[in-house]
Amino acid sequence: MFKQILIIVIIFFSLISCLENFEKLPEKYRSDENLLKQIKPNSKIEYWQIDYVTGFSPDKIFSNGNLNLIKEIQFPKNHNLGGFFTECQPLHCNYRILYIENNKWNFVQDKDELKKFIGKIDNEYEAFLIARINNYNIDSKSNGNGFEKTDYGYKLKVMVYNSCPETKQSFIVTVDKKGKLNKLTDLGYYLQSGDCIIY
Known part of the structure; x- marks a missing residue:
């Protein structure tokens, strides 16, 4: 009796998997960088950018929004270069997101903050x-x-x-x-x- 139930369960899940219609994510979007560029942040965010940080050197690799705000709103002097999706062993590199909301710079520097930013x-x-x-x-x-x-x-x-x-x-x-x-x-x-x- 147990074997019959097990066989039925296996057949059931096999049929379900056959009905699934997965589409493959194109190669150009599989990298962390290109996934991050597709984020649609909430409407209150007026400007945002992605930095790729290698060692102590941040490079802006993407930006979106009102570029004039960069000149108007002072960038904080004391900020660290920490981020998420850390790689580059034995060196150190990561991504971070900077954004302007309510006339203030904000930083996304860990996975929890990234999830919140994605919304x-x-x-x-x-x-x-x-x-x-x-x-x-x-x-x-x-x-x-x-x-x-x-x-x-x-x-x-x-x-x-x-x-x-x-x-x-x-x-x-x-x-x-x-x-x-x-x-x-x-x-x-x-x-x-x-x-x-x-x-």
């Missing part, structure tokens, strides 16, 4: 950013790259990457319109090698 989920790029905040990655292969718009927000196919031993594990997660992520299904490993990738 309501307006598109698939913001949904993938929520997945990135929760330590999921986007792959070139469809096992770890897909999205489907739903009534509640988005269903995403993402992956978790480990470098030693190198593995890629596929997951289906949901991101609702308020930015809450739920892990839905563990689809298992689609890459398992004995190699260690050292950065």
Whole structure:
């Protein structure tokens, strides 16, 4: 009896997965930089920019809004260069967002602040950013790259990457319109090698 129920459950989930219609995120949007550029901040934000910080050197890589405000509103002298999505081992690099709201400069320098800045989920790029905040990655292969718009927000196919031993594990997660992520299904490993990738 238990085996029959198990077989029915497996067939049911197989049929559901066949009905899912995931669209692949194009290659040019898979990088953190290009995902960040697709954020649609709330209407009260008059100007915002993305900086890529390497060591002690911030470079503005994107800006949007009223450029005149940069000259009018004094930039704070004491600010740190911390940010999110830290990389570049053994060196240090990260992203940060600066924005003007209510005639004041504000900084987005960690994942919680980034989630707050994104706010309501307006598109698939913001949904993938929520997945990135929760330590999921986007792959070139469809096992770890897909999205489907739903009534509640988005269903995403993402992956978790480990470098030693190198593995890629596929997951289906949901991101609702308020930015809450739920892990839905563990689809298992689609890459398992004995190699260690050292950065």
